Amino acid sequence: xxxxxxxxxxxxxxxxxxxxxxxxxxxxxxxxxxxxxxxxxxxxxxxxxxxxxxxxxxxxxxxxxxxxxxxxxxxxxxxxxxxxxxxxxxxxxxxxxxxxxxxxxxxxxxxxxxxxxxxxxxxxxxxxxxxxxxxxxxxxxxxxxxxxxxxxxxxxxxxxxxxxxxxxxxxxxxxxxxxxxxxxxxxxxxxxxxxxxxxxxxxxxxxxxxxxxxxxxxxxxxxxxxxxxxxxxxxxxxxxxxxxxxxxxxxxxxxxxxxxxxxxxxxxxxxxxxxxxxxxxxxxxxxxxxxxxxxxxxxxxxxxxxxxxxxxxxxxxxxxxxxxxxxxxxxxxxxxxxxxxxx
Ligand code: 5GP
Ligand code: MN
Numbered sequence: 001x002x003x004x005x006x007x008x009x010x011x012x013x014x015x016x017x018x019x020x021x022x023x024x025x026x027x028x029x030x031x032x033x034x035x036x037x038x039x040x041x042x043x044x045x046x047x048x049x050x051x052x053x054x055x056x057x058x059x060x061x062x063x064x065x066x067x068x069x070x071x072x073x074x075x076x077x078x079x080x081x082x083x084x085x086x087x088x089x090x091x092x093x094x095x096x097x098x099x100x101x102x103x104x105x106x107x108x109x110x111x112x113x114x115x116x117x118x119x120x121x122x123x124x125x126x127x128x129x130x131x132x133x134x135x136x137x138x139x140x141x142x143x144x145x146x147x148x149x150x151x152x153x154x155x156x157x158x159x160x161x162x163x164x165x166x167x168x169x170x171x172x173x174x175x176x177x178x179x180x181x182x183x184x185x186x187x188x189x190x191x192x193x194x195x196x197x198x199x200x201x202x203x204x205x206x207x208x209x210x211x212x213x214x215x216x217x218x219x220x221x222x223x224x225x226x227x228x229x230x231x232x233x234x235x236x237x238x239x240x241x242x243x244x245x246x247x248x249x250x251x252x253x254x255x256x257x258x259x260x261x262x263x264x265x266x267x268x269x270x271x272x273x274x275x276x277x278x279x280x281x282x283x284x285x286x287x288x289x290x291x292x293x294x295x296x297x298x299x300x301x302x303x304x305x306x307x308x309x310x311x312x313x314x315x316x317x318x319x320x321x322x323x324x325x326x327x328x329x330x331x332x333x334x335x336x337x338x339x340x341x342x343x
Contacts, residue, residue, distance in 0.1 A: 001133040006151050009131060012089065012115065016046045020087040022109070024095035025054040025102045028255075029207060031094040032057055033169020034119065034141035036066040038091055040161045041149060050087075052080050054101045058252020063206050064168060065161040073105045081108050090114045094141040096125035096134060119144050122306060123295055136307065139181040142169025146189050160197030167198035172207060175259070179309070218247040222257045222272070228264065232330050233337045235261035236271040240319055244275070258285045268292060269337055271326065275319045282322040284313040292333070292340040301329055 021038050023031040035051045042049045051066070055074045061067065073080045084090070090109075096118060098106040109128075118129035121138040138144050146166050149155055158166075170190060174182045177190070194200060221243050228235045237257060247253075254274055261270035268289040273282050284302055286294035287310050294311040298304035304313025315322040 001131065001148075001151065005131050009117065010152060013042075013045065013047070016048070017088045018086055019047050019049045019089045019091065020084055020114075021049065021051045021091045021093060022101065022105075023051065023053045023093055024100040025105075027053050027055075027057045027061070028094075029061060029172025030140045030142050030169040032061050032064055032067065032070075033165045033167075033172070034093040034145045035070075035091075036064055037142060037145045037162045037165035037169070038093060038119075038148075039066050039069070040159070040165065041145075041154070041157060044157060044159075050083050052083065052105075054105045056251065058255060059250060060207050060210050060252055060255075061168075065164055073101070073108070077104065080105075084108055084112050087112070087114045089117060091117045091119065092129070093119050093145070094121075096120045096122050098126065098128065119148060123308075124305065137181070139179070139183075139186050140169045140173035142166045142173070143186060143189060145169075146193075155192070158193070158196045163193040163196040163198035164203060167193045167200065168203055168207065171200075171203060176204070176208075212250070212253075214247045215250075215253045218244070218249065218253055219257060219260075221247065222254070223260060226261055228267065229327070229330060230266075231338075232269065232334050233267055234269040234271070234330060235264050235267045236273065236323070236326070237261050238273045238319060238323060239275065241275040241277040258287050262287045262289065268340060269294070269333075273319060273322055273326075280316065282315045282317065282319055284315065284322075286311045286313065288340075290340045292337060297333075301325075 019042055021035045023035045039049050039051050051070045052073055053070050056072055071080050098109045101109060116129040117131045118125060119133045119141055121136055121141055121144060123136050125132060125134045133144060133148060170186060222237045222239055226235055226237045239254065258270050258272040269292055270287045272285045276283055286298050288294045293308045295306050295308055298306060298311040298313035302313030302315055304311055306312055
């Protein structure tokens, strides 16, 4: 985003506007962190702002400031569509292609003609935005919302709510500040957030230390199911619908499970396959260490994408067939995986 864009957006926002902020389907800490930070920031300036999320967030984000104000497209389609049609400006945060909002919401977004402002850190952005702030080197969209506020000389507007939301997004997308995307600037930003009211211990506890007994049992099942393909430095986990039901699966319960596979000594590529009978798909999460791009892997074979070291995908085959398909593809990458990183 250059100076000209900043000036134009500044002029746009000089008048009170009807603004909608959209987050992606199955919102995570960064999706809601960035959306709600932007929500509080714009509202503070007198705009009429609505956050629309395609569907609900996991239980561990239900405490976020402003979360209760979010309109769920899945639950209030007519109302959400009306609000979208009336919007003068639509921010799309933490995604860069309309299909990431799901089939129905994608159609609604394709029909409207507001000024679209994209703020996002994923690869290969689509071409729908009037103004695009896209940077794959950033830890999170939440960090970019901070940058955005800085571009407009508005860091002094950061209050406890905004600081809390941005902190949550950075914390969740960096695996609590440990992923390589975390920079000294990230830590400087976080220091500023603490100075402005973010309570680091409270936020961590609210997001991370809320395990149910069932979730722990499900994790035990997932770890017992873990398989290693040693010569490809790969580990994968499966969870069937039957297993999920057995432990009363709730949205968000499997979050982070794939990282256990990646934490195995010598493993640099990890996958979790999760059966979803209701949607008739297998949802996959891919993680890697070093240069091996799970974004490309997910894009090429499993209808997905994301970042170099974290991506998602899906398959419409059975759980068994999907794993077989994966195991058939994997040897093609043996040399690349062997050479990519010495874990
Ligand atoms: P997760 O495995 O946690 O669902 O997703 C990991 C990362 O990949 C996230 O940054 C997420 O936004 C992205 N991602 C997940 N699923 C998809 C997908 O189907 N398409 C694209 N382009 N990105 C995805
Ligand atoms: Mn993100």
